[in-house]
Amino acid sequence: MIDTTTLTTVLRRAARRVRGTPEATGRRAPTGATVPMLGLRAGSRERLQAMMQASLANGHVVRFELPWITAHMITHPDQIEEVLISRHREFDKKTRGYDKLREFLGHGLLTSDGDFWLRQRRIAQPAFHKKRVDGFVGQMAQATDDMLDRWDRELSVTHERDVASEMMRLTLRIAALTLLSSDTESNGSSIAEPIGRAVTTLVHEANHRINELVTLPDHWPTRRNRERKVAMDTLDGTVLGIIEARRRALGRGEAAVHEDLLQMFLEATDADTGARMNDQQLRDEIMTMFLAGHETTANALTWALYLLGKSPHVARALRDEARTVLGDRAPTAEDVGKLELSRRVVSEALRLYPPVWIVGRSTIHELELGGYTIPARSLLFVVPYITHRHPDFWRDPEGFDPDRFAPERKGEMLHKHQYFPFIAGPRMCIGAQFAMHESILALSQITRRFRVSLVPGQIIEPEPMITLRPAHGVRVALDRW
Numbered sequence: 408m409i410d411t412t413t414l415t416t417v418l419r420r421a422a423r424r425v426r427g428t429p430e431a432t433g434r435r436a437p438t439g440a441t442v443p444m445l446g447l448r449a450g451s452r453e454r455l456q457a458m459m460q461a462s463l464a465n466g467h468v469v470r471f472e473l474p475w476i477t478a479h480m481i482t483h484p485d486q487i488e489e490v491l492i493s494r495h496r497e498f499d500k501k502t503r504g505y506d507k508l509r510e511f512l513g514h515g516l517l518t519s520d521g522d523f524w525l526r527q528r529r530i531a532q533p534a535f536h537k538k539r540v541d542g543f544v545g546q547m548a549q550a551t552d553d554m555l556d557r558w559d560r561e562l563s564v565t566h567e568r569d570v571a572s573e574m575m576r577l578t579l580r581i582a583a584l585t586l587l588s589s590d591t592e593s594n595g596s597s598i599a600e601p602i603g604r605a606v607t608t609l610v611h612e613a614n615h616r617i618n619e620l621v622t623l624p625d626h627w628p629t630r631r632n633r634e635r636k637v638a639m640d641t642l643d644g645t646v647l648g649i650i651e652a653r654r655r656a657l658g659r660g661e662a663a664v665h666e667d668l669l670q671m672f673l674e675a676t677d678a679d680t681g682a683r684m685n686d687q688q689l690r691d692e693i694m695t696m697f698l699a700g701h702e703t704t705a706n707a708l709t710w711a712l713y714l715l716g717k718s719p720h721v722a723r724a725l726r727d728e729a730r731t732v733l734g735d736r737a738p739t740a741e742d743v744g745k746l747e748l749s750r751r752v753v754s755e756a757l758r759l760y761p762p763v764w765i766v767g768r769s770t771i772h773e774l775e776l777g778g779y780t781i782p783a784r785s786l787l788f789v790v791p792y793i794t795h796r797h798p799d800f801w802r803d804p805e806g807f808d809p810d811r812f813a814p815e816r817k818g819e820m821l822h823k824h825q826y827f828p829f830i831a832g833p834r835m836c837i838g839a840q841f842a843m844h845e846s847i848l849a850l851s852q853i854t855r856r857f858r859v860s861l862v863p864g865q866i867i868e869p870e871p872m873i874t875l876r877p878a879h880g881v882r883v884a885l886d887r888w
């Protein structure tokens with residue numbers, strides 16, 4: 408019987424023989440397994456495997472003829488650099504995926520392009536400068552300790568938790584506290600659950616709309632449409648409520664109290680016209696930050712805890728680091744740089760399970776990439792999940808090895824852009840540093856107090872939707888050390 412590694416090697420050699428040199432121009436890229444791909448359920452683990460097989464068998468530029476468009480998957484760091492940095496002006500976000508996201512997020516920082524995007528990015532950028540993010544550490548750490556205190560109090564009732572929903576609750580609270588000066592928890596009650604449900608509904612709905620050929624009109628009274636409306640009303644209600652409360656505070660002359668992202672958006676004026684953002688723009692920006700600012704980080708933390716559950720020796724080393732660096736005091740901004748193992752664990756979790764596992768762009772005109780012609784207005788995607796696990800770039804690509812990010816092993820990384828969980832270039836995640844601070848601290852604080860073991864018998868598998876979530880959550884047992 409032939410094993411999959413041998414099969415993969417044979418397929419790749421055969422593909423190289425057929426293709427000849429990759430430098431040849433004016434040629435169409437080899438086509439991947441479009442038909443089996445389409446036959447697979449959207450969001451299924453098999454899709455990830457099929458994409459990896461397509462890359463291994465065909466090389467780093469693979470063409471898929473989808474029913475509505477030609478698409479190319481780009482997995483080599485050289486071309487990733489071209490798409491995201493040196494030739495980024497040749498691509499935009501006029502993709503089906505972003506069209507569907509716009510139906511929920513409107514035209515915020517994540518979903519807009521061109522001059523409008525640049526203007527909004529400049530307004531938001533100061534809220535994410537290192538000094539500002541350092542200033543959030545106190546609130547991040549306090550919110551995490553509040554969660555751990557709750558876990559501790561409830562140990563007599565249960566040792567089991569679904570860390571996927573716990574991390575959503577934590578990161579939602581941190582994003583709302585730091586960026587919008589608003590608390591999603593007060594007096595023991597939390598609005599995290601309805602928001603979590605709404606976000607899950609919309610992630611599934613957006614994914615469904617991207618993958619289905621026909622979307623029924625929003626006003627048709629289908630079950631999906633009813634659920635989508637409830638989810639949208641929940642999120643809109645929350646976001647508009649936060650904006651309204653701030654406007655009322657402004658009216659009472661309390662504006663100086665807050666110097667957060669919401670305030671920056673409220674005060675921003677157009678350099679040419681002097682106009683402020685209208686209500687719709689404000690809603691779209693705050694909704695974008697509210698969602699982009701918590702869902703991804705929650706997934707990163709969940710996957711990191713899953714990996715630690717499978718590697719108790721790393722969890723113990725992390726506990727030791729936390730106790731040495733932090734002792735039993737509250738973390739400060741200076742500690743973040745000292746929690747080296749925690750940073751490596753987060754980096755490795757982001758390699759194996761990048762929350763934004765795929766990033767799509769549309770080609771503005773016909774162009775050559777990696778030796779192949781890519782048509783105008785076709786879909787192009789770079790896929791951190793595939794490049795991060797590709798045997799061309801990583802030793803033991805499937806293994807959990809946080810030390811591969813240790814400074815002494817830097818030489819192992821041959822290409823600058825073989826690792827890009829936050830992508831790179833002008834559209835790089837504005838919250839990358841925020842997310843790293845938050846995750847490094849939370850992981851350290853959790854392992855300082857608790858041993859986290861995976862509850863046996865559960866199926867834990869990634870669900871490649873818009874983000875990479877665990878399909879059925881991740882149930883863990885908690886014990887004080």
Ligand code: HEM
Pocket residue numbers: 516517518528582695696699700701703704707761762763766767828829830833834835836837838839841842
């Ligand atoms: C581990 C956590 C995170 C990951 C993996 C992540 C990843 C990404 C990626 C890959 C993009 C680029 C998408 C594209 O251009 O198609 C992006 C954009 C963005 N992210 Fe994040 N992100 C994370 C956390 C955050 C946080 C904490 C915030 C805000 C507090 C945030 C806000 C944004 C925004 C606003 C954009 C759009 C930026 C622009 O286009 O100018 N993200 N993120």
